[in-house]
Amino acid sequence: MSTWTTGKRPITIAILAMGGEGGGVLADWIVAVGEEAGYYAQSTSVAGVAQRTGATVYYVELYPGEEPGPGSVRHEPVMSLFPTPGEVDIVIASELMEAGRAIQRGFATPDRTTLIASTNRVYSMDEKLALGDGRIDSNALLEAAHRAARKLIAADFMQLALEAGSVISASLFGALAGSGQLPFAREAFEDAIRASGKGVDASLRAFAAGFNAAQQPAPRPTPAPVATPGVGGGPVPVTISRRRPVDPAEEAAEAVERRRQELAVSDPASLVGPRLQPHASRITAEFPVPARSMLLHGAVRTAVYQGPAYTDRYLDRVARVAVHEREGSDARLTTEAARHVALWMCYQDTIQVAQQKIRRRRLDGVRAEAKAAPGQLMNVREYLHPQVEEIADTLPTRLGRWVAGSAWFGKLVGRLTRNGIVVNTTGAIGYTLLWAMAMFRPLRPRSLRFGREQEAIEAWLEKVTAVAPADYDLACEILECQRVLKGYGETHHHGQESFGLLMAAVDGLVGRPDAGATLASLRAAALADEDGSALRSDLARVAGPVLVEAG
Template identity: 75%
Template sequence: MSSWGSGQRPITIAILAMGGEGGGVLADWIVAVGEQAGHHAQNTSVAGVAQRTGATVYYVELYPPGHARTDNTRSEPVLSLFPTPGEVDVVIASELMEAGRAIQRGFSTPDRTTLIASTNRVYSMDERLALGDGRVDSNTLLEAAHLGSRRFIGADFMDLALRSGSVISASLFGALAGSATLPFERSAFEDAIRASGKGVGASLAAFASGFDAAQQPAPQPLRTPAPTGNGPVPVAIGLRRPIDPAEEAAAAAQARREQLAISDPASLVGPALRRHAARVADHFPAPARSMLLHGVVRTATYQGPAYADSYLDRVARVAAFDTADEAARLTTEAARHIALWMCYQDTIQVALQKIRRRRLDGVRAEAKAAPGQLLNVREYLHPQLEEIADTLPAGLGRRVARSTWFAQLVGKLTHNGMVVNTTGLVGFTALWAIAMFRPLRPRSLRFVREQEAIDAWLDQLLAAAATDVELAREIVGCQRVLKGYGATHQHGRESFTTLLEQADALLGRDDAAATLARLREAALADEDGATLRRACAELAAPTALASPAR
């Protein structure tokens, strides 16, 4: 790296931050520090795409003083407007994925760049939209951060900022100062914060936390020991870092709840569900009790204690085939997926979730609204004909779903979507009224259809369990493809139907469970089912059918 004191080149800094994280403020602070020290400074920004598909890139160049030209040419340097791959001295990323993007784009390089990145994750749209688990492995990103930089400084700077009541820009600014990559004293950085005049106390506290974090070793990726044989080395999810006392306490509390689920299930539920807890303790294997209690609470909250009885009846049918498995894996998975399916998302459930006090309190806390400060929450809704018909009584819902004029009316009223103010009288009352249809849900078209589908699914997996418990477990897992609403839900249902058809065809094959698991992953690979169709076509090829039967 060229010496910054030689005056031959500027100090180059790229900041990758998302909206609301103070990336512009961070860039302004850096400029203020440089100008106070006599440097020529320039700050530009290139806006990213909304909805977390890319961060805004703020770019700062600082040219050292005392190197004016004496040959009648311009005395001020011409600074670049954009970062050049391979020519960036410091990269600051507000999130681990953005650090990966910086490396991918060539901003961070092992021969030059000091990479300062927060290890927290804010999942991108691609990760969120994936039908399966679309999250990028944090260890892969962390490993790239070490390999793709000359020096890596990493910590959860978001958490440090929140603990100080500030935003991440302040803790990242502290990390920049603590890295000693810029030729300025700590006091110069702190003076820039004071000069801003806004939230000085909280910003200085976050700055100090970030400064101290920069002195600690960067977290390393967690990897499990290599297995025997020639298999790949598995990667554990997580970061190697000091144990947070609060996280340790939460883990201990969870362990106590798991133990109570085995020894005293009734202590984990309210009085109205004590009867259900006693049934779980008396009639279900111990390893599955914690999941069952979660399912009881979920189904009872969704539709009442009688619905929780129906839930336990369904799981009990599956548990009869799990007697030889000490881990009760089939029962545990069935308890999870039956509860998820029984508590499907309809308009009643969505309305109820949106007006919950806990949800509104969470929005207030996230927005950092002061006590007594007014807060408006606006929902952007796009109701479809199917969702309306599904909420109506079964007979009426079927007629409405077939009605051309009603479909046209709904399209005309909602084609641009709707904005509902949850915190306003009209908006809250409308959502409350929809939520109050909960007692009528068992008569709705969607409820009738879902209960029939659940029972048919259970019949199929129980028939498979009689001869192949592993295949039955994979049939349980096929419920994962049923998610979303509208077109997404329709595609999921089509894929689900295909998977169950394949499960019937696979019954009796030695590789039935493994093959169905592979097909399920194919179904989760995309929304339109193209990958699943290709996988099914390959399975139907003559070479695939040559697998020996039992």
């Protein structure tokens, strides 16, 4: 008796995509192409939220539509509902981490699988929640993709889709057609898009871009370049080599950025407005060349945060550290001071949050991301959950202390905000509320938290300047300890605890030849988890339990 499996097997395709990326549409297109060619086709989907909300595996099987042989007991093949590790012919991943997830689950194997992966990144929740830099190295993911696939097709299919005015499913569909792994002509794929009747022209443009990208060799990991870091963080640790011609507009933008970096070193005054001209001139006259770009970022940031007078205080503080700079060095001490003093001085409070949420650039960015047409109405809703501490910190010092200690006020706030507050930023009432909060900026220096933060900054810098003459590297590491102070609420509270432990540890490290390296390892432990258990464990090992208890 002949069977459907004699010498034959279906073509198996797994698609890993996130919500809103059109993974289901891509699966439907593949089914449509197969059925039009006379194939049996089956499509299923399995939602999964372990990696990130909305990640879904779509699974398609295609079987040639031949009549069963004489004596067969079935008239149609039996197909699987789920992908089986080691049995997948084609894996399509909408993002590099999703490609890694497919490899981890055994869907991509070097003896069988064609892996089509987009090199763009959408950071997972674990990466976003990390206190430090929790990003997975994209170079490592790309290396794993090369090893795990029989054939790798990789490009930034998200960018290709955006340039075409479409979504990534269309460019990935083009890459599938261009891979040559399915026995169908290009026209059959394009006909499936036309038959869908939605966004046809844009989808066909993205399809063509993906098809062409599939003809190019997959990129190889490249070493990260040494970039000039911004105040908000260090250089991006990942660079994926290009596989397509550089867009002239993109090339021009890169040239402008290079020129801006040059001017930041040679002529900072040319990059700022009239109010910051004196500060830019001071940066040129008083500070080492390698630190000027970072100082210019810090000057702009502190001026936007509180005004030019606050920028004067910022430069005064960095200057106190810069006097201990080593001759002929790369000015690491001054650069780290420029970065971390600016970050701490521009701590995030309710005034800052309100100011950022109503910025025109931010609202324009949301409109562009949502692809809202000119004249089309758009609503932006903010989900806020204010705490008593945040309210007290914004108030004048005496009133803030009373509010923070008032049980009655705490109960009132808890009752009003227990379910959170929704504010429509694009509505008259919501925008006015946030605007009014942002207008409290001139009163910030009188607030409870402002005084507390300034005292803490001064104590931190006193420790840096006391250590710097004898141990330059340790002084640099003390500056970098500011990295543990981030977020708000419980996250910020835990960060303050960890920072206090690190500063207490400094006193016991002074004079040790490995003091800088030891503090760096302790800081890494502080960033490893939120509750500080890793830091306390390392402190007990490095400095003994007495220091941990003292902290």
